[in-house]
Amino acid sequence: MVKGIESTGIPVAHICTIVPISKTVGANRIVPAVAIPHPLGDPKLVEEEEYKLRRKIVNNALKALTTEIDDQTVFQ
Amino acid sequence: MKLEIGNIIIKDVKFGIETKVDNQMLFINRDEIEALVLKDDRIKGVSIELARPGDSTRITPVKDVIEPRVKVSGNGAIFPGVISKVDTVGSGRTHVLKGAAIVTCGKIVGFQEGIIDMSGPGADYTPFSNLQNVCLVIEPIEGLKQYEYEHAARMAGLKVADYVGQVAKDLEPDEVEVFETKAIQEQVKAYPELPKVGYIYMLQTQGLLHDTYVYGVDAKQIIPTIMYPTEIMDGAIISGNCVSACDKNTTYHHQNNPIIKYLYARHGKDFNFTGVIITNENVYLADKERSSNMTAKLSEYFGFDGVIISQEGFGNPDTDLIMNCKKIEAANIKTVIVTDEYAGRDGLSQSLADADVKADAVVTGGNANEVIVLPPMAKIIGTDAYINKVAGGFDGSLRSDGSIEVEIQAITGSTNELGFNKLTTKSI
Amino acid sequence: MAYKVIHYINQFFANIGGEEMAHVTPEIREGAVGPGLGINKAFKGEAEIVCTVICGDSYFNENTEAATKEILELIKPYEADAFIAGPAFNAGRYGTACGTIAKAVQETMHIPAVTGMYIENPGVDMFKKELYIVETSNAAVGMRKALPKMSALTLKLMSNEADLDPTIDGYIPRGIRKNYFAELTGAERAVDMLVKKLNDESYTTEYPMPVFDRIEPGKAIKDLSKAKIALVTSGGIVPKDNPDRIESSSASKYGTYNIESVLNLTGDNYETAHGGYDPVYANDEPDRVVPLDVLRDLEKEGVIGSIHPYFYSTVGNGTAVKSSKEFSLEIAEKLRQDGVDAVILTST
Incomplete structure (x- = not known):
């Protein structure tokens, strides 16, 4: 998916839990997520905290999209 | 630890007034089994049906398949920590109704349940078409949550398997096999000249319908640990998962793990089979890293020269498989991995989600995406109403004449990653 | 009755000429020409080349779409059962032409197509997934070996023999993963493989690890x-x-x-x-x-x-x-x- 879209030149931030797969298949801007069934959330947190967590990950993705890169980069 | 497995061969199954074995015929008292299942107040109804090899019968949606076994002597009882006390099993004697199985089915829990055809082309793809199957078609009470329903169905299967297995207790087995693994130091000394071999047993632990239990513990909560191979034959590991039907390990697969079987077969000749490490396939990256670190460390600690690593499921567990392989190879231990493939219906796509050059010895159980047409069957045990929805099905899978066009992904056990079957894949 | 086969060759193998004649437009001749004679021989009467299409390599590659269309029109009336192109050995433009036309025939006429190329011919990477390409040597001296293989594979495809195997039938693996039932179970095969690996003996993995391609990262957003x-x-x-x-x-x-x-x-x-x-x-x-x-x-x-x-x-x-x-x-x-x-x- 990532490569298909990025091949047209549009930058993609890939938010995913299993960073090694993303690396293997060749995503360029990789943003680690929480867990497979809830990449951008954590049901153990209260709503407000969960929102903050999600916002942090999305901000991280935006940081990735505004950063010039030459090679695969994981935005921790 | 030494275990004798006494096989009582079952060649047919029938309803009878008493549950018993007579001259290789298993008789089932329908009422008693019904009553046993209905003790669970989450289950509204159950119908007991029989399916024999060659019957024009389709069983679906299949959740689990279980072999009836009973402990005759030695510690503990079958399915320890789940339906019996949490004793350590794997020694003494266990009797098996070889050729019989309990199959749980009924209304769908998720997407992952499968199909067993007792005849026709589909029968070639599932090992369960060769068994005398006692099927429990379970109907949950209204509004029962998915987790609860899955639990109720799982327990019903195990309880019935235990109940049926009891009849084997005082029977004279047709054959007795002996399996022994000694404590590590002694085992190593037994064949000092042979390479030491271990088995890395990956268990599916991705959450609802993707769980496995070890002595009653949800395996996603374990860190990898070592087991005697014989513990697994007594039901120390049970399936709570329905992954995709094709590559889930049913409880039957665990009880009859073929990798353990063939490692024992060549034990003392080609190598020294010294132990099993169980590990999980969790949804957090940190868990994957920790667990694969542990399997590599334990493999090194026990001095393995080579290991077989088997996977369960597909997708992100491909990463667990590759991590295990890479880290164990990095410890200078030779690996063979057993997996299956998702190469697309045309076979032209990438088969695994992850890859590494260290994974240079791969055994595959087949491409799960290959499409098959299953002819209509005279009898459906359960319901075929969910065929379009199960993993491997698609809109239009179930045709009006009752035939089914599906990926073999939907067939229970078709691309098993314990190497249970002969199915495999080549590049053409 | 013998199967009817159409054969495609370039200007060189039709004896029209070399590079200087590579501009010639498609023409059709009845029966076999050049390498087709060898193919016919290898068919042993089970099949026969009914016509040969000839096209210049330059013409084909510079007018791919038009040339393909013209050729398809020319061969349509022959109602053939299969199509053979080449072999092209290591000739790049000839290989591309063979691949393109064979693929077009396969897709529009729904008959099997076979071609032959040297493994490094650029046509191999372009078409191996879609076509059966018999592996040949890098020059025409390998003709005598290539033709019987191409003929045998064509016969097999026409008779719908399902069990094709690149190691037996001599074609370049198409990368199609196909299921089959092995003689032993997966567990037995795994234990065998481990013993061989432990003993440093050779073994064959059932799934060679793929190499993933990479793409350029997209430019970062400025604002x-x-x-x-x-x-x-x-x-x-x-x-x-x-x-x-x-x-x-x-x-x-x-x-x-x-x-x-x-x-x-x-x-x-x-x-x-x-x-x-x-x-x-x-x-x-x-x-x-x-x-x-x-x-x-x-x-x-x-x-x-x-x-x-x-x-x-x-x-x-x-x-x-x-x-x-x-x-x-x-x-x-x-x-x-x-x-x-x-x-x-x-x-x-």
Whole structure:
């Protein structure tokens, strides 16, 4: 998916839990997520905290999209 | 630890007034089994049906398949920590109704349940078409949550398997096999000249319908640990998962793990089979890293020269498989991995989600995406109403004449990653 | 009755001439010409070349579309059972021509096509997935060896013999993964393989690890506050009841869903169709997979310019890489047309 879209030149931030797969298949801007069934959330947190967590990950993705890169980069 | 497995061969199954074995015929008292299942107040109804090899019968949606076994002597009882006390099993004697199985089915829990055809082309793809199957078609009470329903169905299967297995207790087995693994130091000394071999047993632990239990513990909560191979034959590991039907390990697969079987077969000749490490396939990256670190460390600690690593499921567990392989190879231990493939219906796509050059010895159980047409069957045990929805099905899978066009992904056990079957894949 | 076969060769093998005659346009001759004589011999009467199409390499490669059309018209009346092109050995333009025309015949006339090339001929990489390309030596001295292989494979394909094997039939593996029943179970094969590996004996892996291609990273966004961002997911988030019936596994499609007036994705209106993970958390709160709530706030705060009015969703579970590539190219094209600057893609 990532490569298909990025091949047209549009930058993609890939938010995913299993960073090694993303690396293997060749995503360029990789943003680690929480867990497979809830990449951008954590049901153990209260709503407000969960929102903050999600916002942090999305901000991280935006940081990735505004950063010039030459090679695969994981935005921790 | 030494275990004798006494096989009582079952060649047919029938309803009878008493549950018993007579001259290789298993008789089932329908009422008693019904009553046993209905003790669970989450289950509204159950119908007991029989399916024999060659019957024009389709069983679906299949959740689990279980072999009836009973402990005759030695510690503990079958399915320890789940339906019996949490004793350590794997020694003494266990009797098996070889050729019989309990199959749980009924209304769908998720997407992952499968199909067993007792005849026709589909029968070639599932090992369960060769068994005398006692099927429990379970109907949950209204509004029962998915987790609860899955639990109720799982327990019903195990309880019935235990109940049926009891009849084997005082029977004279047709054959007795002996399996022994000694404590590590002694085992190593037994064949000092042979390479030491271990088995890395990956268990599916991705959450609802993707769980496995070890002595009653949800395996996603374990860190990898070592087991005697014989513990697994007594039901120390049970399936709570329905992954995709094709590559889930049913409880039957665990009880009859073929990798353990063939490692024992060549034990003392080609190598020294010294132990099993169980590990999980969790949804957090940190868990994957920790667990694969542990399997590599334990493999090194026990001095393995080579290991077989088997996977369960597909997708992100491909990463667990590759991590295990890479880290164990990095410890200078030779690996063979057993997996299956998702190469697309045309076979032209990438088969695994992850890859590494260290994974240079791969055994595959087949491409799960290959499409098959299953002819209509005279009898459906359960319901075929969910065929379009199960993993491997698609809109239009179930045709009006009752035939089914599906990926073999939907067939229970078709691309098993314990190497249970002969199915495999080549590049053409 | 013998099968009817059409043979394609270039100007050189038709004895018209070398490079100086490479401009010649397609012509058709009755019966076999040049290498076709050897093919006919190898058919041993089971099949026969009914006509030979000849085209100059330059003409074909400079006018690919037109040449293909002309040739298809020329051969149509012969109602053949199979098509053979070449062998092209290591000749690049001849190889490309053989591959192109053989593929076109296969697709439009629905008859099997066979060609032959040296492994390094650029035509191999272009066509090996779609065509049976018999592996030849790098020059025409290998003709005598190549023709019987090409003839035998053609006969096999015409008689619908299902069991083809590159190691037996001499063609370059097409990379199609095909199931079959082995003699031993997987567990026995695994133990065998381990013993061989331990003893440093040779063994054959059943799945050689693939090499993944890489693509250039897209240019970073300069001004986030003006950027139009699109959301894409392989986590299977769809409107309630999955209107497009996206499969829980091996998805054959993706969904396009309007979110112009949607502030966040709630469990009342959205759910996941994905069959590969515990769906409870995503069904309770689909924003956990597609973070529309956060993105809307960032839009309101002016951090980002705007959110693309549609989100795209498919199920990544067991879905063929080829399908997801097709989906993503289609999606990318729409995004490009709509002036989307960047994509946040979430996976489960």
